[in-house]
Amino acid sequence: MTGMLRGFGVLWFGQTVSFVGSALTGFVLGVWVYQSTGSATQFAIISLAAVLPGIVVAPFAGVLADRRDRRRIMLVADAAAGLVTAGVAALLWADQLTVWHIYLATAATAVFNTAHITAFYAMMPLLVPREGLGRANGLMQMTQAGQIAAPLLAGVLVGTIGLRGVILIDLCTMAVGIVLLLTARLDPSATAAPAAGTRITLGEDLGYGWRLLRGKPGLFQLAVLFGGFNFLFATAGVLVQPLILSFGSAATLGVLMFAGGAGLFAGSLVMSAWGGPRRRIRGIIGFLAWGGVALFLHGMYPSAWLIAVVAPLFLFTLPILNGSVMTLIQTKVPTESLGRVIATTRMIGQAATPVAYLVAGPLADRVAEPALAPDGALAGSVGAVIGTGPGRGIAGLFWLIGAAMVLLAGVAAARPRLRRLETELPDAAGDDTAGLAVAATADGVETDQSEKGSPRNATQPA
Template sequence: MKLFTHKKAFYILWSGQSVSLLGSGLTRFALMVWAYQQNGSVTALVLLGFFASLSFMVCSPFAGVVVDRLPRKWIMFCADLASGLVTASLLLLSLHGELKFWHLYLAEGLSGAFDAFQSPAFFSSVSLLLPREEYARSNAMIGLAKSAVQVVAPALASLLLTVSGLHLVMSIDLLSLLPGLAAVLLVFLPRAERTQTGMAAAGNFWYEFRFGFRYIFAHPGLSGILLIFCGINLFAGFTYMSILSPMILTRTQGDQMALGTVQTVMGIGGILGGLVLTLWRSPRRKAALFTWSTLISFGVCDFLTAASRSVVSWSVAGFLSEFSIPFMVSPFYTLWQEHVPADVQGRVFS
């Protein structure tokens, strides 16, 4: 029985995932500060992002096959639950005074692997719940939630660390998981209709594993924009996800408030960009919008960030970069959702 219309189902799913994302953001920021305070090692912080990215990339092609074979609703539920169990394990280790660096590396690796299943299941669900003209707006809303977390999580995590400590932060993260799981259980998520492409892609696991690559290379437009986006993710992984936070902490002698300020301003930029794109609904020239946004974010703002030495200049560069990112990410996902049949999106997206 359908409890909600497809559009309402998306809003419920988006709301629950956004709350869960906030909890994860709190723990990620708190653990990063804790790790830096232990020995002041920038390399240790960079490795956290490295292990998460590595496991995500390794697991993604396998996860895509699973996403297309099994109900995406339950894939999201299991992936979220597994991530919560990782956080619970870290909390128990911390409570007993046994938390070590290698535990964080393992946790990041596991979280990246679970995200490899959750992300394609979530993004491919958009085309199952919403009409084509709503794709751009829904992707902007997803980006808006991530930017809002970037604003709230650093400031709130810093406050909680000062008032209570790491245990409270991870406890709140576990509580925030409940709305996310409840939202997944509440919504009706239809199975993707079988298409000729999907039937041609059916086979054993390894045949379906290779299909995503074959499909992409058979469509030059998609493969071209994918190569660009892979390069973007690679540089983003080494800059904003891995190097930016250690760089700011190093140049400010470990001032977590300075780091929180920069990340908050960056998040505000992302929120404003997401709001503009949400109101814009469906831009027509998606490829051009993607290209110009990429040039602004990575061609201009990255240089300003690297050359800066103050919180103000980092904040300005970060604000401009994050403001442009929704105009880059939303058109990218919308193009794929529009051109890839829903029953093979898991393999292709992964």
């Protein structure tokens, strides 16, 4: 067991180093596009290119994670992402780099990262004992915190070693990740394809995760809850910078973004040390409501000091929410199905992000800001509380987003199947699940036949 934990730690460290390096390159390439074109639209397209391909290929990544050796998938994905970055470097050195090259590179990297992360999440229950999954997922959230903090370092690096130097650092971090992935001592049973022996069509495989979730209402409702949270989070993420800039300078924005990142990092540390709430569904609902209140408070008053407090309070909840959702899925889904179910859950959650990107800007510019102008329709009501003028429409949207998140927590608490998910749905088998036979039920959902009567599948408190 100690060797398995060590193996997870090695993989996690290598992934973190590699992903932070990629985040550095992603940030500086975005800056390069904006400086080269002066177009906010072309800059925004990079964000869409980083999200949409991952959503599209998620079902395929899930099938691969269940039917191919998971370490090999991660190696191929990392190597392919490295080749893409090397191609960008070659074009830059030859002074041939154009904006469309950046779009293609961003989209390709998103595809390979989706394959990598799906395989890693699916392998985690075979590397970490069940009682340690919450802490392990906390470490995974720390990786995300590192990626968000990367732009702070990238800004310094661009001014000292330039774009070429940042890309070279990225290539070196990718090499570190690949070497650690190759040399990590892992039990072959932890990386082997657990569903390689089952025979179903590709179409059935691609829809498998959706069918399994639909056949387990509590898990499906959890996935939908995750998608709703991501939509609200992404909407707030698009609007928070314009909100701050409506009353503060660019320097103030940088300080407040750092403060928010500190909250995210603190939440990751807490999750990795604590492992999350014992009753995970109750914890998810509680932290969802906490986050909603923190978002609501963003709009109360145009104050940098206020944002410096409430932004970290909100982002503190993110690692605990994400880590708890992933731990529940890893606990309740058999390992031979885990890749496809994780991919489907991530697809449901991430699909909300581009919608938020497309909706947030027009809603703020064309509806909320005019309504809270000094002579706007809401100036005498909402405006009497939060003020009127530039940025106050966005502040009003934060009221709506925060209230919607609290309402989402209330709806989740009112759903009996979701509320009782941990007690009604038995835990999946642990590290002995590889190679178990699956069979189709009458409604087309595959179930693990060994679950029936298995003492290891007795319901356990999370």
